[in-house]
Amino acid sequence: MELFLDTANLDEIREALSLGVISGVTTNPTLIAKERVDYKERILKICELVSPGPVSVEVLSQDAEGMYKEAMEYASWAPNVVIKVPVVKEGLKALKLMHAAKIKTNVTLVFSLNQALLAAISGATYASPFVGRLDDVGHDGMELISQIVAVYGLHDFPTKVIAASIRHPLHVVQAASVGAHIATIPFSVLEGMLKHPLTDIGVKRFLDDWQKVKELLEKK
Numbered sequence: 001m002e003l004f005l006d007t008a009n010l011d012e013i014r015e016a017l018s019l020g021v022i023s024g025v026t027t028n029p030t031l032i033a034k035e036r037v038d039y040k041e042r043i044l045k046i047c048e049l050v051s052p053g054p055v056s057v058e059v060l061s062q063d064a065e066g067m068y069k070e071a072m073e074y075a076s077w078a079p080n081v082v083i084k085v086p087v088v089k090e091g092l093k094a095l096k097l098m099h100a101a102k103i104k105t106n107v108t109l110v111f112s113l114n115q116a117l118l119a120a121i122s123g124a125t126y127a128s129p130f131v132g133r134l135d136d137v138g139h140d141g142m143e144l145i146s147q148i149v150a151v152y153g154l155h156d157f158p159t160k161v162i163a164a165s166i167r168h169p170l171h172v173v174q175a176a177s178v179g180a181h182i183a184t185i186p187f188s189v190l191e192g193m194l195k196h197p198l199t200d201i202g203v204k205r206f207l208d209d210w211q212k213v214k215e216l217l218e219k220k
């Protein structure tokens with residue numbers, strides 16, 4: 001299983017990369033808007049930092065022709081760009097063109113097994129079911145991840161499942177347990193995964209114990 005970071009914030013990306021556990025980044029228009037920077041400028045910088053790891057960049061057009069044009073442009077920005085396409089009718093049409101042009105794709109806003117099937121049949125590199133947003137409306141987001149992983153496996157689809165819209169560390173554990181290939185997580189969730197009070201207490205006790213003996217030895 002791999003972890004991607006779900007952000008457009010450069011400090012978070014640098015910090016997460018320095019930990020050595022993040023192998024890609026996913027962005028979306030909301031995340032880039034939060035940064036109040038130019039779309040292209042920010043994507044170029046993220047691609048440079050994450051290279052050779054994949055960076056998902058979402059199309060903004062509503063029609064297939066526009067989406068495909070954007071995809072061609074974004075793909076020319078950096079070799080690790082992956083085009084994020086919403087699973088709608090125009091998106092499927094655009095995916096067909098992107099697949100033929102051998103452009104890597106991440107089908108986003110997946111909320112059902114049918115949508116995930118369409119993504120895989122379209123030759124998507126990745127499909128991103130949104131766990132948290134399903135949970136928000138009273139559905140079991142993780143159950144959908146589990147179903148998609150099973151069906152993709154049953155039919156040997158090479159499309160990788162990215163558990164997206166991850167809200168807390170338990171989601172990561174659950175995504176790993178049901179076989180998601182990747183979880184894309186906010187920086188706060190990455191920090192949450194690492195945190196355990198017993199680890200902090202343990203580190204402090206080891207250091208204190210050694211310090212006491214060190215002082216005794218120095219007095220001798």
Ligand code: E4P
Nearest residue numbers: 006026027028133164165166
């Ligand atoms: C996935 O690629 C999306 O960027 C993201 O996970 C959406 O998460 P949200 O529901 O927290 O906005």
